[in-house]
Amino acid sequence: MNQPLPFPQRSSAAPPATPALQGLPLLRLGFRPFYLGAALLACVSVPLWIAAFLGLVQLQLAIPPLLWHAHEMLFGFAVGVIVGFLLTAVKAWTGLPTPRGATLGALALLWLAARLAxxxxxYWMYAALDMLLLPVVALALLRVLVQARNKRNIPLISLLLAMAVANGVFHLSAMGVLQVPATSALYAELALVLMVISVIAGRVVPMFTKNVTPGLAMNIPRRFELSLLAVTAVALLLWVCSAPAALVAAASAAAAVMHAVRLALWKPWVTLRRPILWILHASYAWMPVGFALLAAAQLGWLPTSLAVHALAVGVVGGLIIGMLTRTARGHTGRPLQASRAEVLAYALVMAAAVLRVLVPAVHPQWYAGALHGAACLWAAAFAIYVVIYTPWLMRTRLDGKDG
Structure with a gap:
């Protein structure tokens, strides 16, 4: 005779963890290990480079320290953040899992191994380890996007593969296999990072701004957005390929104007009371500044390094510190509101850009002091991030969800 099933009894024991929450929290989503690693690299490698530049330490490297510094900032720091962001974003865009657990740990260790190598x-081992990450991540993300039929974001994979090619050219140049200046590969990588930023910022910055500003209207024509991306790509391509200076200057000036117009259309003044948002607008403001300086450099008015660092420190560094905090807060279940320490980190990165770019432009004789000061401010900003976010990135989300 069948007996009725008893009602479930309450148990004082905690319910078992769901499969999604098993494993180390650090390896549950791509932003966790890669954001932490990139921030550590940022606050350690720049002071190390400045110490070498000032003759305080001797770096035992197979390539000139200047090339190592530029490479690590682009292919170590920036690529690490981009990989962490995309491993996280593609999951959100598609609803399908991206590498996690042991696979994610292997990717993070590969990135770290290249930095240490x-x-x-x-040198050949350093190059091999360093060149492996981007193609592996690109293929992993492509599989997810194809499975989800998410055609809109597949072009981002081509940018990752183009970055892998630029990295390969850099290493082959450094080893003397290719007779191409290593700096050209570095400029190409900076150009590709700026293109990724131009695409992603065009999606998220206006969306973030409208989400927290009820009734705010933004009418940004799609034709303008496509034209801006095209002009930006042409200007950067001409610069990387060492086209005639007048042509590069004209294209760069056009890009500067279009990025300034885009920023104005985003209405940045409405974000002044929201630091976690104004840092994105303030960083993007360096985009037209950087292209204007690039145009001036082509005309022989300023050193090219000022334009490069306006784009690398102001745009890339500023947007990275903004996105590192915002996305990490969101994906750890915390409110999207920056603390005073985080606001200080934002201000330090912006101040570092001013010291590195604008001070030498106005007073070239202050170059060494400005360089030293900018490095200290930059390192302090990312050290703040490491201190605040390391515990958060190594724990489960506050709301108990996966991610």
Whole structure:
């Protein structure tokens, strides 16, 4: 005779963890290990480079320290953040899982191994480890996007593969295999990072701004957006390919104007009371400044390095510190409101850009002091991030959800 099933009894024991929450929190989503690693690299490598530049330490490297510094900032720091962001974003865009657990840990260790190999391994091993990450991540993300039929974001994969090519050219140049200046590969990588930023910022910055400003209207024609991306790509391509200076200057000036118009259309003045948002607008403001300086450099008015660092420190560094905080807060279940320490980190990165770019432009004789000061401000900003976010990135979300 069948007996009725008893009602479930309450148990004092905690319910078992769901499968999604098993494993180390640090390896549950791509932003966790890569954001932490990139921030650590930012606050350690820049002071190390400045110490080498000032003759305070001797770096045992197979390539000139200047090339190592530029490479690590682009292919170590920026690529690490981009990989962490895309591993996280593609999951949100598609609803399908991206690498996590042991697979994510292997990717993070590959990134770290390349950073360390620059000091302790033969150059060919450093190059091999460094060149492997981007193609592997690109293929992993492409599989997810194809499975989800998410055609809109597949072009981002081509940018990752183009970055992998630029990285390969850099290493082959450094080893003497290709007779191409290593700086050209670095400029190409900066150009690709700026293109990724131009695409992603065009989606998220106006969306974030409208989400927190009830009734705010933004009418940004799609034709303008496509034209801006085209002009930006042409200007950067001409610069990387060392086209005639007048042509590069004209294209760069046009890009500067279009990015300034885009920023105005985003209405940045409505964000002044929201630091976690104004840092994105303030960083993007360096985009027209950087292109204007690039145009001036082509005319021989200023050193090209000022334009490069306006784009690298102001745009890339500023947007990265803004996105590192905003996305990490959101994906750890915390409110999207920056603390005073985080606001200080934002201000330090913006001040570092001013010291590195504008002070030498106005007073070239202050170059060494400005360089030293900018490095200290930059390192302090990312050290703040490491101190605040390391515990958060190594724990489960506050709301108990996966991610």
């Amino acid at each position: 620059a000091f302790v391994a033969p």
